[in-house]
Amino acid sequence: MTGVEHDAIVSDRSSRSNSVFDRAIQTSGDATSGHRALTRRAAVAAGLAMPFVAQGQGKARVAIVGGGFGGASAARALRQYAPSVDVVLIEANETFTACPFSNLAIVGVRPIEAQQFGYRALAADGIRVIHATATDIDATGKRVALSNGASVPYDRLILSPGIDIDWHALPGYDEAASTRMPHAWKAGAQTVLLRDRLAAMPDGGTVVMSVPPNPYRCPPGPYERASLIAWYLRGAKPRSKLLVLDSKDSFSKQKLFQAGWARLYPGILEWVSQSNGGTVTGVDPAASVFKTDFGDHKADVANVIPPQRAGKIAAIAGVADKTGWCPIDPVSFESRLVPGIHVIGDAAIAGAMPKSAFAANAQAKACAAAVARLLDGGTPDEPILINTCYSLLAQGYGISVAGVYRPVGGVLAEVPGSGGTSPLEEADDFRYREAQNADAWFKTIAHEAFG
Amino acid sequence: MVRVLLNVPKQVRKGEPFDVKLLISHPMESGQRRDAMGLAIPRDIVRRLVCTFDTEEVFGMDLFPAIAANPFLVFSAQIERSGTLSIMFTDDHGVVQTETAAVEAV
Numbered sequence: 001m002t003g004v005e006h007d008a009i010v011s012d013r014s015s016r017s018n019s020v021f022d023r024a025i026q027t028s029g030d031a032t033s034g035h036r037a038l039t040r041r042a043a044v045a046a047g048l049a050m051p052f053v054a055q056g057q058g059k060a061r062v063a064i065v066g067g068g069f070g071g072a073s074a075a076r077a078l079r080q081y082a083p084s085v086d087v088v089l090i091e092a093n094e095t096f097t098a099c100p101f102s103n104l105a106i107v108g109v110r111p112i113e114a115q116q117f118g119y120r121a122l123a124a125d126g127i128r129v130i131h132a133t134a135t136d137i138d139a140t141g142k143r144v145a146l147s148n149g150a151s152v153p154y155d156r157l158i159l160s161p162g163i164d165i166d167w168h169a170l171p172g173y174d175e176a177a178s179t180r181m182p183h184a185w186k187a188g189a190q191t192v193l194l195r196d197r198l199a200a201m202p203d204g205g206t207v208v209m210s211v212p213p214n215p216y217r218c219p220p221g222p223y224e225r226a227s228l229i230a231w232y233l234r235g236a237k238p239r240s241k242l243l244v245l246d247s248k249d250s251f252s253k254q255k256l257f258q259a260g261w262a263r264l265y266p267g268i269l270e271w272v273s274q275s276n277g278g279t280v281t282g283v284d285p286a287a288s289v290f291k292t293d294f295g296d297h298k299a300d301v302a303n304v305i306p307p308q309r310a311g312k313i314a315a316i317a318g319v320a321d322k323t324g325w326c327p328i329d330p331v332s333f334e335s336r337l338v339p340g341i342h343v344i345g346d347a348a349i350a351g352a353m354p355k356s357a358f359a360a361n362a363q364a365k366a367c368a369a370a371v372a373r374l375l376d377g378g379t380p381d382e383p384i385l386i387n388t389c390y391s392l393l394a395q396g397y398g399i400s401v402a403g404v405y406r407p408v409g410g411v412l413a414e415v416p417g418s419g420g421t422s423p424l425e426e427a428d429d430f431r432y433r434e435a436q437n438a439d440a441w442f443k444t445i446a447h448e449a450f451g
Numbered sequence: 452m453v454r455v456l457l458n459v460p461k462q463v464r465k466g467e468p469f470d471v472k473l474l475i476s477h478p479m480e481s482g483q484r485r486d487a488m489g490l491a492i493p494r495d496i497v498r499r500l501v502c503t504f505d506t507e508e509v510f511g512m513d514l515f516p517a518i519a520a521n522p523f524l525v526f527s528a529q530i531e532r533s534g535t536l537s538i539m540f541t542d543d544h545g546v547v548q549t550e551t552a553a554v555e556a557v
Binding site: 249274275276293295 | 523
């Protein structure tokens, strides 16, 4: 969402003066100083269940849990849309390590530091950043309990907890196993571990990667990673192979990936689909073996992309359903299960929108606008959301998929004819330009979220 | 010919149940769909699957249009002597395909 749309939201509020609350405010002749008290009184008088803004205090309070692309973007957008609101961002780590582009770090051509961001710009914006883990949420008392013993009160809560690895979903794959068979699906130490394993592998080795069923973070991510690992092997260890064991038959940008693989990595990258027996049913970390219903595959370097679910705090808050993900209202991103809590980013069930940094950022801005409106006693506008996912097939070889989404029948649906993928038949300079666009995209979104 | 993956243990204990796993790469076209021109896409499904141990039928299955593409089938068997498991199936084109696996009972 741009500043233009933000202006539209603000000015729209003044034109929407036919609600009970706005009438009460207008007839009182006091539109500013007594605004919140009047809003509350009017709501009580009307017998409506309105959010009581800033009970007993001067300012409305929004707490945000999770300082990734979703949470950081939401915090900054909210400061912009509703400067009078107190914004608290709760994030365990002092440094955020971004997933987009981390596949380049895995193959050693991008320093991990280029993926890392701090929260100084958010603090400078007037956002209170607390480095602690949210351990519990009292949705009735509207408080977030923290690992440091403190608790943060809120009028509205935005959860942007990202993903957690589901350590019980793939037999043999627990937290200890991830030190032998890294997932590298949360950027940071795992990314470095997989990078070092690849670097240490002798030429002639076999890299095996497993891909889980949908849904998971970053739908084209496994295939970008496979491409870049194949690219690395081709250059540095040309007698080596990469085997990709997939629980699916189809995937994002499949034609573009497969055409690229056939051209760039014949004899290096082998993709085994579900219907060819690719589904991994378990792993043996001690032996570095992937098990399928039709045979075992031993890896010199293993990369298990495991099944995932919403970050743990979502389940604690009661906003995750039995799928492990969080059903939301597509207009306000408010949880369908617990009122007053909004969920954005990878943790949310966002209909046709993929779990991507771009989607989290777009949802963050729409959610921030909705929260600002709700705190003011208004009704959020229907958002229009955009996502683009770039993938690299080699260094300097990029492809993309884009989509536009809006709420239809209670879910976020893709606007027909709005998006699409890069053309299948294109010259290398076109792919090169898309790789440059990908780079520019990352700089832009990281700047918007982290300054 | 379609691609078939068959997983049967090479060696089993006499009388002890074991899994027979089968993955058939077949479109299982239901006959209910229409193509871009609005014409019905003809039905093409695996209709019948039979498993024999040497000459004796030990497992049979009728398949229907609601079964998804690339059916993955698992059933249990137990044997008292060594022999050959054969899987035969027929689809709407009448094609009969047979896959076999030798199993040693110890």
